[in-house]
Amino acid sequence: xxxxxxxxxxxxxxxxxxxxxxxxxxxxxxxxxxxxxxxxxxxxxxxxxxxxxxxxxxxxxxxxxxxxxxxxxxxxxxxxxxxxxxxxxxxxxxxxxxxxxxxxxxxxxxxxxxxxx
Amino acid sequence: xxxxxxxxxxxxxxxxxxxxxxxxxxxxxxxxxxxxxxxxxxxxxxxxxxxxxxxxxxxxxxxxxxxxxxxxxxxxxxxxxxxxxxxxxxxxxxxxxxxxxxxxxxxxxxxxxxxxxxxxxxxxxxxxxxxxxxxxxxxxxxxxxxxxxxxxxxxxxxxxxxxxxxxxxxxxxxxxxxxxxxxxxxxxxxxxxxxxxxxxxxxxxxxxxxxxxxxxxxxxxxx
Numbered sequence: 001x002x003x004x005x006x007x008x009x010x011x012x013x014x015x016x017x018x019x020x021x022x023x024x025x026x027x028x029x030x031x032x033x034x035x036x037x038x039x040x041x042x043x044x045x046x047x048x049x050x051x052x053x054x055x056x057x058x059x060x061x062x063x064x065x066x067x068x069x070x071x072x073x074x075x076x077x078x079x080x081x082x083x084x085x086x087x088x089x090x091x092x093x094x095x096x097x098x099x100x101x102x103x104x105x106x107x108x109x110x111x112x113x114x115x116x117x
Numbered sequence: 118x119x120x121x122x123x124x125x126x127x128x129x130x131x132x133x134x135x136x137x138x139x140x141x142x143x144x145x146x147x148x149x150x151x152x153x154x155x156x157x158x159x160x161x162x163x164x165x166x167x168x169x170x171x172x173x174x175x176x177x178x179x180x181x182x183x184x185x186x187x188x189x190x191x192x193x194x195x196x197x198x199x200x201x202x203x204x205x206x207x208x209x210x211x212x213x214x215x216x217x218x219x220x221x222x223x224x225x226x227x228x229x230x231x232x233x234x235x236x237x238x239x240x241x242x243x244x245x246x247x248x249x250x251x252x253x254x255x256x257x258x259x260x261x262x263x264x265x266x267x268x269x270x271x272x273x274x275x276x277x278x279x280x281x282x283x284x285x286x287x288x289x290x291x292x293x294x295x296x297x298x299x300x301x302x303x304x305x306x307x308x309x310x311x312x313x314x315x316x317x318x319x320x321x322x323x324x325x326x327x328x329x330x331x332x333x334x335x336x337x338x339x340x
Contacts, residue, residue: 002142002144005139005142006139009135009139013128013131013132016127016128016131017124017128020124020127020128021120021121021124048144049144049145049146049147049148050144050146054239055156055167055168055169056166056167056168056169056238056239057156057159057160057166057167057168058166058237058238058307063160063306066156066157066160067148067153067156067157068147070148070156070168072148072149072152073152073155073156073168073169073172074149074151074152074155074172076169077169077172077173077177080169080173080241080243081173081180081181081184083243084184084187084188084243084326085184085187085188087188088187088188088190088191088192089191091191091195091333091337092191092194092195094337095194095195095198095199095336095337096198098198098199099198099199
């Protein structure tokens with residue numbers, strides 16, 4: 001569907017805008033999560049084929065003609081991997097934020113300028 | 118003000134990068150060569166109903182091994198960063214305590230159902246593991262001062278990870294291929310005991326993901 005593709009790109013751009021414009025570390029992570037979701041929606045909608053069913057070969061699908069009846073299974077598998085990696089990365093980022101807050105008592109990115117050139 | 122303008126310019130630039138991709142995009146009418154081979158192979162070679170599962174566990178099994186490794190490293194990182202715990206908290210309401218003791222077993226059972234039926238229905242090890250972790254989250258919410266036995270969690274996690282790799286190596290020893298599903302008989306298409314080693318591998322992944330996520334939640338609760 002072209003609409004889900006556009007929705008995915010819109011979410012991706014909103015997430016990138018959030019990551020670039022916000023100063024709060026937690027809000028930056030929320031922006032990352034939104035961009036991540038946008039990318040998942042884009043990948044899944046690329047694998048969509050009109051008038052076809054999910055790639056699960058139960059009674060809804062004629063096994064001998066399965067290739068003509070199911071959508072692309074590869075984007076679904078990729079997104080499954082991407083969701084798990086996204087979860088792990090988000091959890092790790094949040095625990096970095098907790099540690100940083102313990103050191104400086106601040107969540108603003110302006111207070112962490114050691115790596116700024 | 119300058120910052121906001123720069124951010125807007127960056128967004129517009131990204132939009133201009135994506136626009137040619139989007140405006141010329143055409144949805145394909147047929148499966149690609151690779152996807153057709155996966156669908157056919159899922160029926161003829163692996164006896165697996167769920168094509169996504171056969172791609173994840175067998176055809177791209179090495180990638181899934183890497184994915185599990187990334188999840189494991191994230192768990193280790195979180196445990197390393199947020200080690201200590203402190204402070205007592207207010208106990209949960211009686212409503213939550215009663216409900217969670219009733220629901221805990223049901224949710225764990227549902228998680229086990231999801232990962233043992235990963236080759237037949239939507240679902241699998243990662244989804245089932247997350248459901249099991251939510252059961253433990255409910256337990257933690259109902260009893261805030263409860264302590265988990267981390268030794269058991271670590272034993273479950275490391276043994277399921279180790280057995281996952283052992284199954285892969287058995288495929289190498291039998292010269293079928295690393296992480297191949299055909300090391301045990303494939304069974305009948307569409308039945309619970311089918312698809313060779315796929316349900317076993319997915320169960321180990323489910324146990325591993327469940328214990329890792331429980332570990333993550335438990336470490337974060339300590340803050």
